[in-house]
Amino acid sequence: MTRASEKNGADLVRQLWAAVNRQDLAALLEICDEEVELLSALSGTYRGIDGLRSWWRGLFEAVGRYEGVVEDSMAVGNRVVLALVQIEASGQTSGMEGTRRVLQVFTLGEGTIKRLAVYLDPADALEDAARQLR
DSSP, rough: OOTTOOOOOHHHHHHHHHHHHOOOOHHHTTEEEEEEEETTTTEEEHHHHHHHHHHHHHHHHHHHEEEEEEEEEEEEETTEEEEEEEEEEEETTTEEEEEEEEEEEEEEOSEEEEEEEESSSSHHHHHHHHHHHO
């Protein structure tokens, strides 16, 4: 797995969303730690590269379009990034469309994303960010 130690947290967040928007799993895996943990607000917790692949398959089987725009992000300490993301999606078979803002808490490793937690409630995201700093 390629390490991108020269990249800062905001760069990694932008790269993650660029990969998702292009539906480029290989690019996503390149910036994630091998033991990455994804806490999805809607579908549970996924661990490791195999877990991330499972989340990816499930997501793109359910949606026809899934795109995110990072509206704002800020570093919280030197290894945590809090990002406000607007997600637009449409159902694969239903064609139903929706938009939602979420807060994401990224925990960084050596140039990689070690953990990503997605929250619908801002208070939960702030609490998690504070926990990650301890």
